[in-house]
Amino acid sequence: MTNHIPNIAIFASGSGSNFQAIADAIQNEKLEASIALLVCDNSQAFVIERAKKLQIETLVFNPKSFPSKVDFESMIAQKLIDLNVQLIVLAGYMRIIGETLLKQFPNRIVNIHPALLPSFPGAHGIKDAYDYGVKVFGVTVHFVDSGVDTGTIIDQESFKMDNFMTIDEVEEQIHKIEHQIYPKVLQKLLHR
Numbered sequence: 001m002t003n004h005i006p007n008i009a010i011f012a013s014g015s016g017s018n019f020q021a022i023a024d025a026i027q028n029e030k031l032e033a034s035i036a037l038l039v040c041d042n043s044q045a046f047v048i049e050r051a052k053k054l055q056i057e058t059l060v061f062n063p064k065s066f067p068s069k070v071d072f073e074s075m076i077a078q079k080l081i082d083l084n085v086q087l088i089v090l091a092g093y094m095r096i097i098g099e100t101l102l103k104q105f106p107n108r109i110v111n112i113h114p115a116l117l118p119s120f121p122g123a124h125g126i127k128d129a130y131d132y133g134v135k136v137f138g139v140t141v142h143f144v145d146s147g148v149d150t151g152t153i154i155d156q157e158s159f160k161m162d163n164f165m166t167i168d169e170v171e172e173q174i175h176k177i178e179h180q181i182y183p184k185v186l187q188k189l190l191h192r
């Protein structure tokens with residue numbers, strides 16, 4: 001029998017709350033997809049525990065043990081091809097995607113960013129926006145290209161800051177939005 005449920009791979013380096021939200025959406029039948037693989041570049045990341053609990057295959061690698069990015073991305077690409085992965089989902093993966101993966105998966109890599117791009121790209125989007133003093137915060141889901149958070153925007157959601165919101169409260173609200181928007185966007189992308 002043919003399997004019509006698309007395979008995705010999630011790349012993460014940290015806590016994995018977005019990984020969890022995507023897994024939960026699949027469990028709750030809000031997202032028709034199968035997480036074929038977790039790719040993680042940090043052996044201490046909590047996301048690995050989450051994947052184990054869900055019995056999702058993980059590929060944990062140490063980038064430093066490879067001669068170059070081309071080498072570790074080639075290893076990852078082969079694994080993704082073997083597993084018939086159709087979409088790469090970056091969820092807190094703290095590494096710039098190189099040409100090997102970009103060429104192998106053109107327009108099939110997406111990322112979530114905790115700010116309203118093109119403002120505040122990079123690793124500290126929430127803090128940068130908060131320190132700047134913006135009053136509207138948000139989340140962006142975008143395709144990945146060779147730049148840092150520069151690819152075509154797929155969807156965004158914003159909220160206006162209440163008076164006296166601390167950075168922790170802003171961050172909490174951003175994560176809440178992330179956990180809703182990412183599964184929704186993935187469902188649309190995979191089944192359009």
Ligand code: GRF
Nearest residue numbers: 015016017018092112113114
């Ligand atoms: C999220 O805020 C995401 O927008 C950013 O990295 C964070 C990952 O959080 N790219 P988590 O590991 O999914 O909890």
